[in-house]
Amino acid sequence: MTTTAERPTAVAPRLRRPGWRDPRLLVGILLVALSVLAGSWAVSSAGETVPVYAASRVLTAGDSVDVDQLRVEDVRLGADQLDLYVRADGDEVVDTIAIRTVGAGELLPSSALGDAGAVDVRPVALTVTDALSDRVVVGAPVDVWFVPEGDEGGAEPRVLVEGAVVDAVDDGGGAFVVGGATTLHVLVPGDVLDETLAALATDGVVSVVPVGGSR
Template identity: 55%
Template sequence: MSTDPLPAPAAARLRRPTWRDPRLVVGVVIVAASVALGSWAVSSAGRTVPVYAADGTLTPGETVDVARLRTVDVRIDAGSELYLRADEELPEQVVALRVVDDGELVARSALGDAADVDVRSVSVPVDQAMSSRVKAGSAVDLWSTPEAPAGADAAAEEPAPLVEGVVVEQVDEAGAGLVVADGATLHVLVPSDDLPVVLRALAVPGSVTVVPQAGAGV
């Protein structure tokens, strides 16, 4: 009986993968998908649209045209149709329906027809210094301070509120420091329903005091 050792099994040969190998095909698909997804993410991150922003504060009733706007490129993932696009024709004869702050993107809902704005501009003489927070677009309250009656025994009337939260349209003379100088004229937008009481207070002896609301102009 032969005792010769059995021959060792032949080493398995490594075969070069071919296109028929499903593992190679899956790997190629994964790499291609990763490259495509990365390219899409980079292009989406850099995609911007031109939108109009207010070039200065816009107040209710003010005509809005290209002279009062500036173009900014912004990335808006959704809802770009809600804003005024700079690559589209600007609507004609539109006015601001509310205050649009300087640099704020102009929403389409902030614009409309002049007939939709029920306010009137009223000039209020300023005979005392006011905070520099009182500026175009800020909200103020108007108080009436009757003239002190003649005679030492005559009791002075208490100041009374006229209207609250009216929007400042314009300040004729703004101080460079912390206050608006005496002698300035403030133009405020008064609702039509409140117009009689404000005009009456301006017509009688006394003064109308402008009081900025908390946070106005901040």
Template identity: 50%
Template structure:
């Protein structure tokens, strides 16, 4: 039986062409690499970028004018806090601005902590105290003001019949300490400490009356407010 050989075409080898600069796939790959590099560079720059802001140099208390001598400048990294609510050192300080609430030592100065004098309803009152106050009575801390009536006696050493009138009682609570004058040097053992407190207008009459009466005033620190 005869067999015939089929004449099949010889296979042709496929030649791989080197991609040219105009190849869409090559251009897309280069674009992705460039975008990744740019994104990484932007992330590094953003993480290292800082903004100068003001911090309090010592506690700032209501009624105090804000000047460069009471502030320091620190650099804060972007993204760590919302800096829109704080005073930026890149901007001039507000003119005639005063503190309307306590700003702690080293604290970023919030814009909301500043205002005008018309926003304040407190007056500083100097309170001399015979007994040295605790270490917690510092500028910016809160204190309660107590009145201790003088002991009145009649006859042969008998107490007067005033009952509760002789009992110490609170005059005002949660007053901000604006200044503390402690005697020093040779007067440390003899002079009285004077604590300047900010008294709201509606409590001012009773505090001034107590200062003018026959008795003594004492300041009691509110725990946790002297930091």
């Protein structure tokens, strides 16, 4: 019979401190270093800004664009947004024009610039005798309506231009009043220019209606 003294004694394994060549230690150090670098980069990037042009007034299609119509804003942009706007530290705004409306204070999109060949609108002056909505301002889209007069009594009103952008408003320097005439310049697309001018050459009343949701 085996006695307690004769039983083999288990030897506890000794834990060894990992050496600097241990792959697990090296991988751990590398992960920690990468985490520190990523955190530093994120903090640094969050504090960086880039100078970008913004419109100091409303720009409409056909307006020449130079530094007189712009101001510089320091903004934070992601890497995927750097090419979307015109940087103030570049030379993109040279002999260019706006090809669409840019609101006052809006960052200047690169896609809003082009040359004259990209603009297919012409300014047309309208004399409006009705009171204008306070939403009829430069840069706002409006529908232009025409009501014929004369021998064509009872003629139905018709839309001459849909979504025409207001290019200028001249009320003679006074406030809008009911019955007061206002000269409104709107940008008319080339495909309806002939029809619009022909209608305006006849007797009738012109009315403008702001497009829903515009300000």
